[in-house]
Each structure stands twice: as structure tokens, then as C-alpha cells.
Amino acid sequence: MGEMEIRTDLALESREGVASSLDVKRDVICSSVEKLQGIKVSTVEIASEKAQKLMGKPMGTYVTIEGKPVTEQEESYGELLSKELSLVLEKLLTKYKVSSALVVGLGNRMVTPDALGPRTLDYLDINRHLDEEYPITVSAIVPGVMAQTGMETAEIVQGIVKETKPELVVVVDALAARNAKRLGCTIQLSDTGICPGSGVGNHRNAINKETLGVHVISIGVPTVIDARTIVSDAVGDFHGKHEERYEELSRWFVTPKDIDESIQLLSRILADGINHAFSGNKTS
Amino acid sequence: MGEMEIRTDLALESREGVASSLDVKRDVICSSVEKLQGIKVSTVEIASEKAQKLMGKPMGTYVTIEGKPVTEQEESYGELLSKELSLVLEKLLTKYKVSSALVVGLGNRMVTPDALGPRTLDYLDINRHLDEEYPITVSAIVPGVMAQTGMETAEIVQGIVKETKPELVVVVDALAARNAKRLGCTIQLSDTGICPGSGVGNHRNAINKETLGVHVISIGVPTVIDARTIVSDAVGDFHGKHEERYEELSRWFVTPKDIDESIQLLSRILADGINHAFSGNKTS
Amino acid sequence: MGEMEIRTDLALESREGVASSLDVKRDVICSSVEKLQGIKVSTVEIASEKAQKLMGKPMGTYVTIEGKPVTEQEESYGELLSKELSLVLEKLLTKYKVSSALVVGLGNRMVTPDALGPRTLDYLDINRHLDEEYPITVSAIVPGVMAQTGMETAEIVQGIVKETKPELVVVVDALAARNAKRLGCTIQLSDTGICPGSGVGNHRNAINKETLGVHVISIGVPTVIDARTIVSDAVGDFHGKHEERYEELSRWFVTPKDIDESIQLLSRILADGINHAFSGNKTS
């Protein structure tokens, strides 16, 4: 059983698969706090190269806000999630002491579960072009996906960062989870940036502090499950027995049937949380 | 093994599961013809109540045009599929001798794999409101899905049919297939209309000749696989062993990652085929 | 000077042009109330056939909520407008004693200033398909425009009303104003329905109590000015002097450059107001 089996963008889930091989003080440091209405905020710090390798995720801090799935009826619940996101984000902003940020909405607006990034930016308060002064100057870009642009997203973001010099890049993206129960109700925030492919190392195409030269915060919500995960979960060692078929499954994704409504609500929740943190009004 | 296992809207696939119990002359009559570039046109006639019950599909004729998956590079291949659709449709139009048609684009424009119906109508030639004379007068409606309207689609279509009196209703919809290889490259055309749920019988919510009082042709392309299918295929009798988990899977669908591009191409192919058949210029 | 000059869907503006010929007790009865933050609620009752003819609008009551233009910075101001809309709507609902409503979103989602109706419905709470009980059962339809459907909107709505039997139809539409200052900040609510063309009489294509057999409330916000208005205002009697050119102008509309943002905010304001009135929670 290797990292191939761990089809998830959530550090919380990556850890589940390999917990027994890791030291909870040296390799992975975890904590979690219960909040109002069953919201749980967990922190996973991947602290050693061994943990990085086993979990398939770069070293750094991952904060996860877990709630129950949001639906249109519970607008106030969405506000609770926004507020938690805002609190976590404010802590990082205070630590980094930045006065300008570029928010990048990754994904493809035309594919519903992949539209979270672009649609979050629809609700974002942009002010870099305005004359007034703001605690944090905010700009934003929806770079599109490679099939639309022919360029690596990292190339586009690097070019814009060099030209417009923000002190922080915030990347918003849809994620894949392993456990279907986490779809649409878990927000992950990390300081590690985004690494396409295997997910570790200083790749040319990563969007992180190494490649951009500025702090990078990534915010994501799982909206799909990899088809391989669903079958592996059901069948046990499917990968070992049916390698060819397993690879074919990588061309598919699995998503809930009410995904459009979820994306609409989630993009609003993320934007509200980010707007509040950037506005400089402390969340109480 | 019951009909629950047969997660498919394609008559061709329904038959595969139960072929051994059916008489090829009395229950199901099949034929198929090879066309240019590997395109295969098959006809499945569900001819007995026994076949209807075993296959979970209403009695009637199902024509399937199977090709290879369409991609942007092969525009001429799309034209071949359009032409085959047009030929099958013309045969039915000649048989029904209609002079007016209402085309209904089922599905949800905001959910990519479900947008085939609405997006096909974007390319349709509508003429009922124009002054000139046409071989077939064409009108069209995108009724929306129940979560958007609060109404059964059948209610909306029945109301409009009674008011505007078309002689034919053509329903365009995205389908679910069992075999992933049929996604995005198989067009099914039938004279049975659309039956939500179990799929058989004179339901109040069906869109068919019984409920509308006019001929109904349904045209569909599989764009998703039911998550249950994918797991069942991999695990054998998953349903029997894990009933609760199996039901949970019904909330998901599985779709290819390049679904947006596929829907764009397929909606154009369907519209071209329908436009040509309605225009009265015989396809050679 | 004839009705041709009065290019407006607002009764308030229609009256301005012909006020001197009308009796303020018998023909047109007007009143207005100042509310918080400069919001003004005016009522124009067109009470005689003479007024109907001179104003080019059917007899009935027109309530206008006038504010200042809404912008993204003033969310609380939008809430004030929603609340006023809700209050006016509740009064009518109490009078009509209806327990079910069909909301119709007129216009073309693809043309920004005409997308107000469809986009308002995106935020509407629909419940007719749900099992629970509600004070008012709500369904909704976006019929599309004639170039898309080939049908008169009235035909579509009549068919659906006969089939699903709501006790009230609410029509949401973008309007044309004469005075540019009213674009995007004036909500008109009337009990007269919608009359295409000259705007008066029992037309086959009207959407009103005569044609549908149920109460009809129309809600609209001006989002465009007719190009003829802008030129006429600037030039005085342009119509008389340049008839041909004047007619050509009818093919154009004039709209503010930030129309996309306005429509986004306005559709939310209208939906909030309608949702609140339908939910049965009295606005205080």
C-alpha cells in the first residue's frame, strides 16, 4: 500500500492512512478544538521529511474547519463557517504582516465542482484599483485551466506576481477528498501552497513561497471524490488486482448531485470569510 | 439480481444484463448496421411486456448511434454523427407526418453533465414565431429542474403542449450509462418518451404519448455513470453485501474530467442533426 | 405630442408627461410617503379609461419604491429596499388571500440588462415540490424570450397556470425608464400584469388577470432607457423632424456601464423581498 491509495487533498485524511508509522511529537503534530454547533477546527502540522513523504503533502501547517454540509436553509450556519475561516486567516495575516494580497481563483468556471475558485472571486471585495486606503490592498485573478490557456497556472501567477508585487498570494481551489462525508462541509487552509502532481518538492509548477517569493495561503473545500477512492474503499486492494482498470478510473470524478447549489453557497462562505479578514475588522 | 443492478438509460445495455432470459424474436428484436469510420447504428425493439419488465424500459423502439468519443480535433467526425441522427429522425418524421414540433431541453444548465438538453437548444433553429412558412414549425422550451421550478417537468410540458398544440414533442436529455466507454459517444433515440423513476408504465409524471397525446421522440447521450454502477462493476455483488452504503452512493454521479468540452461538442452535434431533419432537406 | 414620446414602463413617469390633462381625483390618484434614508414609496392609481389611454398603461395600482442607486458597498441599503418591497407585497397577499404562487422570471438571461427576471429566480425559495407545509406554496419558471422559444411568453405561462393551478402569478421583469436617474434604484410593483406593445387592453398576449384567470402582480426595476428617449430628451421634437432615424433608434437600448453589478445586486434584493413576503413572517 503506497501513496497512490491516498487520493485526498486533505492533510487530515492523508494522516489517517499512515498514522501508525508517524511520531505524534516529531513527525506530525495534531490538535483540535470543538466550536459552536458541532464545528471542529483541527490543526495538522507536517513537521518532518518523513511525514511529508509518507503523507504525500509538503511540510507546513494545515487547518481544517469541519462542519455539517451547508444547505440553503441554514444561512446562519454558513456565517459560522465564514467566521471561523476569518479567524484562522486573521492569525496568519497578523503573523505575516502583509499590506497587499493577490487572490487566485483556480479551476474551471464551466465545470461545476471545479468552479469554486472562480465563483468565490465573484463575491470578493477588490480594492487595488480604488483611490482610498485599505488595511490590505486586494487584487484577484482567475487564470483558467491549462486546456483553456495552454500555460501552466504557475507561469501565469508568477508573471502577475512579479509585475504587481503583492506581499501575499491566497489561492482558492476545489479539492478532492477520500471520505464522501467531508464533501462540501470542510474548509482546509494551509501555508504550503499548491503542488500539482505528487504534491511534494520544489516543482517548477508549484504555487508556493519557493516559486513566488511571497507568502502563499491556500484555501480549499473538497467538492469531488476521485473515482479510484470510491472503488478502492469498496473493494479493498482493487489497485493491486486490476491495475489497468484502476488507471482508467483516474479520468473520472465523483460528485454529489446537488453540487451546483453547494458551490453557490460555499463560494459565498469563502468570500465572506476572506473579505472580513482582509477588511481589518477583527472577528470577535 | 434485479433491475436495481441495471443502472443505465441505454436499452442496448439493459438488454446485455438479461439477454439470456429473452426470446430474440418475440421479446426483443435487435439489428445493427456498420457505417463509415466505425459508426454503428443498432436498433433494439422491446416488443413484449416480459421484456419491458426485465429490461426496466417501456416497450418501443430504441435506436443507438455508437461512435468513438468526439474531441475538438475531429469536427468532421461530429458531422458524421449529426448526419446519422438526422437520418434516423427523418424516418420517424416521415412516419408521423407532423408539421410542428416542440423541442424540450431537459436538465440543469448549471450542472455541466446535466446541461446537454439546455445547451442543445442554444443551437436549435426556432421558427414558430417567424412569418415565413417552414416544412416543420419548431418551438422550444428549457423547463428547468424541479429544485428550480417546484413543478414536475411533465406538468410544465403538458401545460405548454395543451396551449400551443405541437404535433410532436422531441425531448433532449443527458443519460446515465453503465459502461464508461459509451459516455459522450453514443446517441440513443427512442419513440417511448421519458419515464422518471422505475421507467415503466403510464406514470403521471412521464413525458410520453399517453400523457401528452402527441408523438414523443426522446434523444439522449450518456454523460454520467451512476456511482453504484462503478462500484458494482468492480466488486460484483456489492449491493447485496452493503445495502446502506450502496444507497448512499445514489447521491453521487461519476463523470469524465473533460465533460465541459464534451457537452459543448455534443450539444452542437445534436442541434445540427435535429435542425437538418426539421429543415426538410433530405440527408443523402 | 403622443404616447410615442413616453418611452417608459414606469407609471410615475407616464403621468409626468400628461399630468395637466388629468383630474387628480377621478383619473389618477397619487400619494407618496417618505421612508428611512431617503426611500420614497409612491402610489399611482390609474382610475379612469381616459387616464389609461393618455398614460398608455392599463388601469390599476402602481406602487413605486424609489431609492438611490444600490452599490456593493451598501448591503444594508439593499436590505431596506427588500423590506419595503416585502411590505407592499404582503399587503397585496393579505388582500388576495392566496395560498399558492407561480413566479415568472421574464427576460433573457444572456443579455445583461434583460437578465433581472431569470437571475431573481436563482435566489427564490421554491417549495411546491417539498413535502412540508408552507403559508404559500411557491413554484417558478423562466420561460425564455420568443427568439429562444418560438412561443409567446403568454402562451407558455397560460399553459403552466392551467396545468398547475397557482392562485397568484408574480411576474418579475426588467423595465425601461425615461429618466436615467431611475435606472437600477426604483422598484415598481403593480396589480395590472404585463401587456406587450402599446400596453393597454385585453390582448391575447397579455399576462394579466383577464388572460390567466388568477391575480397577477408584476414587479420590475428599470435597467435600460430606450435610445429614442435619450435623443428626444436632448433634442426636443426629434421624432417630428427625423421620423425614419427615430424608428431606427428603436432597435437599440441604452444601459449603464456597470449594469452587471447592478443586476447581481437587484436580483438579490427582489428575491429577498419576495421570499420574505411569501414566508409568512410579517415584516415589522
Next chain:
Amino acid sequence: MGEMEIRTDLALESREGVASSLDVKRDVICSSVEKLQGIKVSTVEIASEKAQKLMGKPMGTYVTIEGKPVTEQEESYGELLSKELSLVLEKLLTKYKVSSALVVGLGNRMVTPDALGPRTLDYLDINRHLDEEYPITVSAIVPGVMAQTGMETAEIVQGIVKETKPELVVVVDALAARNAKRLGCTIQLSDTGICPGSGVGNHRNAINKETLGVHVISIGVPTVIDARTIVSDAVGDFHGKHEERYEELSRWFVTPKDIDESIQLLSRILADGINHAFSGNKTS
């Protein structure tokens, strides 16, 4: 009478207003050729600083392809326009000898008449990310408008150009015309790039050879008329007499009522023309 009166992005129209003050050999060199079906291809070369100043457009060559308005019925007419665009573009590509291009779709996808750039890119053949060899490597970006990004479009494009090093930038944009008859049926292609504001000089925010360091071709189609133009045309010296009102009009634009259909057709025509020129198959 100053440049304020010349509300047009078309060099052809700029010249009309000031033709008498310019020398046809030294200042502005014009020629035009009649093609099939009434298509007219004109070239305006702004050759002196005097002409640049009087016409309010940078020195360079402007080619205009004028046809009749395209409608859905005349697909073959659209192909003629595509072909002419392709021919003009091929000539420039041969002259510049480039092997890579970045196509920039300017404008706002959410505002119909401003969506020409983004929607043209929907149909563009992108290949920079593919493994095969192509005569010209094509990448593309939709940067968004300043209200969405907080950044000057020029900053975004400069950043991406420095990072990805294309040898040519092609900018696609919706234009404003003075004469309503040119809306939706005139394609302008120039080698001068795009200059926001007054339109002349080496502005920091220009997208041209000076700011990007590579060849820039701009392609545009007029989709709106400035509201000031329409009134000025009707009233003569409106500007002089009513300065305040005149400025207010700059907040509006005027567009045809069938703009959605036009943009759909035009974006396809532009993409077909660009795709063909880039593919290296000579247009006969």
C-alpha cells in the same frame, strides 16, 4: 471641436471627421478593395504625428473588413468574413515571422456587448501545452476587467508575456463605433495595440510593442455606440451647449437589442479566422 467629439475606436471613422485637414499622401494613406458579396477591405495608414493627433489614434496600419450584419441564417457569410480576417492576419504573420502567440481576450464576459474577447477565446485552438509541434504555438488568457481584478489589464499581460515569452500578442476586444450601421459587421485589425484613454502615446497602461517588447496585433468588432455619439449626431453641437449632461452620458452605452446573438456569431467568426491563420494552412 476637439477629439472629444470623435467617439469611435474605428480608424475609418476617426478619419471621416478630420479628412479635410490631412494630406492623403503624407498624413493618412488609404485604399480599399471590393470583395465577394459586398465585403469591402479598407486600409488606413496613420503615417504622421499630425494625423495621429488629429485622429486620436496611434500611428500604424488599420485594416477594416466591412460586411453586412451577420445573422444566424447566413453561416456561409460568416465564413467569408472569417476568411478575409484570416488573409489579413496571415500577411502580418508572414511579415513578423513569429512561431508563438498569446491571444488576449479583453472585456467582461458577464456584460453581453463586452464579452466578445472572452467568448472568442472559447473557440480558439490552444496548443502550447500539447506535446506535438505546431507552426505557431498558441496560448490564451482572459485577464478580466479592472473592477474584477484590481489590476490594470496591461500589468497582467506584461507579467504573463515576460514569464511565457510569446513572440506575438493578439488582443481581441469589443469596440465602440460612431455609426450604428457598422455595429456587428465590421472587423478592424491593427498593428498598433490598445491604448486606454486618449488613445495616443506610450502610456504605462498601453498594450503595444513599446510596453510588451513584442509585436501586438489588435482585432476588434464594434458592438456598442457611446451614448454621447448618438446624441451628438442627433443634435449637432450638444457637447458645447450642455457640457454637464454630456459628461453624464459617458456612463452609458448603446447596443442593439439582438446583441447576444451577434456576439455568439462574431466570436465564432473571429476564432475561426484566427485559428485558420495560426494553423499554417494558407487561405486560398
